[in-house]
Amino acid sequence: MTSPDSPVVHLSNARLDRGGRTILRDIDLSVPRGSITAVLGPSGSGKSTLLAALTGELPLAAGTVEVFGKPVPRGTRHLLEMRKGIGVLLQGNGLLTDLSVGENVALPLRTHTKLPAVLVERIVNFKLNAVGLLAAADAYPRELSGGMARRVALARALALDPPLMIYDEPLTGLDPIASGVIMSLIQRLNDTLGLTSVIVTHHVHETLPIADQAVVIANGGIVFSGTPAELEATTDPLVLQFLRGQPDGPIAFDATPRTEAA
Template sequence: MDANDAPAVRLAGVRLDRGTRTILSGLDLEVPRGSITAVLGPSGSGKSTLLAALTGELVPAAGTVEVLGQPVPRQQRALLALRRSIGVLLQGNGLLTDLTAAENIALPLRTHTRLPRAVIDRLVEMKLHAVGLRAAADAYPRELSGGMARRVALARAIALDPPLMIYDEPLTGLDPIASGVIINLISELNDRLGLTSIIVTHHVHETLPIADRAVVIANGRVVYSGTPGELQASGDLLVQQFLQGKPDGPIAFDSSPRAEAA
C-alpha cells in the first residue's frame, strides 16, 4: 500500500507501559485520512498515554504504531521530521507569555523554515484570520480570554500546515460558548484544510456531533470503535456507564491515591 493511501494512524497489537505499569494493551486502531476521530474515556484511562505514542514520546512495549504511512521512528532526526507533520493543541495552550499572539504563531515558522520575514508575517496573518483573531495579533496571552488564548494556540498548531492534528482536551477550562467556538473551528479547519483530526477528550456530548468515528478507552483497552450513532445506540454496559456518567458500573472509580513516580 502506498504511504498516501494508508490510514493517517494505525496501531496494531500495541501495549503501552509507564515504568512497570501497563496503561493500555491490545490496541488495534485505524484513523482514516480526512476524518475527525474522537478518542473518549474517563480521566486516567490512558488517553494522554496514547497521544505520547503517536508523537513518539513513548515507545510501545509491544506492537506497531504508524503515523502518516510510516512507523513512528526512534532516530531523533527522523522523529523530529515526523513531528513537523503533526499539529498538537495542548490543553494548557503552551503559549509563551512574553510573546504576542502573532509572535507565538510565528515561532514554529521561524524555527523550522527559512522563509523571509515578510512571508512569515503574511502566513501569521492568515492563521489568525482562520481562527477569527486578526485584531488580536499584538495582544499578549495575559490580555486574552481563555477562549481567545485557545484559538491562538490552535493557529500556532496549524502554522506549518500539518496534515494531522491532535487535540488534547481542547475544551478544558472553557465556558459553553467558547467550547462551541473551538468545536466549530476544529470541524471547519478539518474540512477547509483537508486535515485528519484526532480529538482526545472526555467532553462526549460536545465532541460527538462533529466526529466521523468514536473510540472509547476504559479499563486499559479500547472498549468501542465505530460511528458516533452506533456508540450512542450501544447496549454495552461499560459504554453506557461512561456516556451517562454513572458512578457505578464496569468502569471502576479509583479513589485511592496514585503512587508517586519513581
C-alpha cells in the same frame, strides 16, 4: 508516497507501558485520511498515553504504530522530522507569555523554516484570520480570554500546515459558548484544509456531533470503536456508564493496581 486510501494513523496490537506497568494493551486503531476521530474515556483511562505513542514521545512496549504510513521513528532527527507533520493543541495552550499573539504563532515558522520575515508575517496573519483573531495579533496572552487563547494555540499548531492535527482535551476550562466555537473551528478547518484530526477528550456530547469515528478507552483498552451513531445506540453497560456519567458500574472510581508489564 502513501496511498490516499491508507490510514494516517494505524496501531496494531499495541501495548503501552509506563513505570514498568501496562497502561493500555491490545490497541488496534486506524484513523482514516480526512476524518475526525474522537478518542473518549474517563480521566486516567490512558488517553494521553495513547497520544504520546502517536507523537513518538512514548515508544510502544509491543505491537506497531504507523503515522503517515511509516513506523514512528526512534531516532531524534527522524522523529523531529515526522513531528513537523503533526500539529498538537495542548490542554494548557502552551503560549509564551512574553511574546505577542503574532509572535507566538510565528514561533514554529522561525524555528523550523528559513522563510523571509515578510512571508512569515503573511502566514501568521492567514492563520490568525482562520481562527478569527487577526485583530488580536499585537495582544499578549494575558489579555485574552480562555477561548481566545485556545484559538491562538490552534493557529500556532497550524502554522506549519500539518496534515495531522491532535487535540489534547481542547475544551478544558472553556465555557459552553467557547467550547462550541472551538468545536466548530476544528470541523471547519478539518474540512477546508483537508486535515485528519484526532480529538482526545472526555467531553462526549460536544465532540460526537463533529466526529466521523468514536473510540472509547477504559479499563486498560479500547471498549468501543465505531460511528458516533453506533456509540449513542450502544447497550454495553461499561460504555453506558461513561456516557451517562454514572458513579457505579464496570468502570471503577477508585484507583486499581495497573497490570505489571510483561
